[in-house]
Amino acid sequence: MAAMKLEPFALERFFARHEFTAAHVLCASDCETFTIRELLALETGAEEKFAALRLGYTETAGNPELRQQIANLYQGVTAADILVFAGAEEAIFIFMNAVLNSGDRLLVHSPYYQSLVAVARGNGCQVTPWQTSQENGWKLDLGFLERSSTAATRALVVNFPHNPSGYLPGRDFFERCLQLAAARGWLVFSDEVYRFLEYQPENRLPAACELYENGVSLGVMSKSFGLAGLRLGWVACRNRAVLEKMATFKDYTTICTAAPSEFLATLALRHHVTILKRNREIIARNLELLRVFMRQHSGLFSWQEPLAGPVAFPRVNFAEASDDFCADLLEKHGVLLLPGRLFAAAPDQFRIGFGRGDFQAGLEKLAAYMRENC
Ligand SMILES: Cc1ncc(COP(=O)(O)O)c(C=O)c1O
Known part of the structure; x- marks a missing residue:
């Protein structure tokens, strides 16, 4: 190789x-x-517990209470559907390496956060951008997905709410995307790191993992929660084979997440x-x-x-x-x-x-x- x-x-x-x-x-x-200090002030007794935290290895999949708190952000998702990573970045790196294979084709919502494309290319995948522009109000054209589907197409990568444009499609559009992916057997890697920051709460999309069993929802403490220094992200996915491949790869990157970060992320999520x-x-x-x-x-x-x-x-x-x-x-x-x-x-x-x-x-x-x- x-x-x-x-x-x-x-x-x-x-x-x-x-x-x-x-x-x-x-x-x-x-x-x-x-x-x-501000985080610890969210709960009585938290300061004491944080000081008493033991700094041994943590569980590879993530601390069970943390995974439960993350699962609570979704509908119909359990702690067993969550895998914790050192930031969203590690989850992207591992998904593109552990789940995709050289020669696979990806359709990627564009413009994009570079790692969503570069890591897959580094792994020998072919990337076709699903282009948007300001002229078109950053809207995506569903017809493109149909036209671009080939035998090698393996996954669709979307990012709603979108970085850098702040675009958010309607729920109908998102559902049709996922239906189209399901009909063709594609995985959907859904970068949802800006979820919960919708200006009209009723516009929040369901997570991809809620609507589609091959949807991989990416989340992180960095963006919506403002806790980038924790370096703590996750994927939520009901396809256990995908999670298993990612967990197996993680043994070669970080093995497990930092204990203080897990403690503080769990605390923050209780007060999300x-x-x-x-x-x-x-x-x-x-x-x-x-x-x-x-x-x-x-x-x-x-x-x-x-x-x-x-x-x-x-x-x-x-x-x-x-x-x-x-x-x-x-x-x-x-x-x-x-x-x-x-x-x-x-x-x-x-x-x-x-x-x-x-x-x-x-x-x-x-x-x-x-x-x-x-
Ligand atoms: C769309 C998107 N995905 C993933 C990431 C990576 O997040 P993190 O730095 O928390 O790992 C970013 C960071 O800017 C991002 O904008």
């Missing part, structure tokens, strides 16, 4: 250079975080209603500021307003590509935006993130830059 070759992860390399030196990170995709409410409120406040900004700069930027999540993907009207604008903005005002090419998307797009508490300060710097330079 040829050694696996992975292309550099453009977005993560960009973050590695700038995320911890930029004065204003205005493109983050995670929500405002919490301190350990409180945490999600706070994060949705931050997003709602910031999104209103962003709407005003976009109205005031409508000649310079255009966008399709997101429907869910902490990111949007506007376009610059004053240049062919957003790269120079992003670089100049960072240099002059220390504000970090993500150029669209990092998503293999149209180069005039850029990602802006509004899930954090310091969004207004960064947006004011961006407005100052626009006044001085445009």
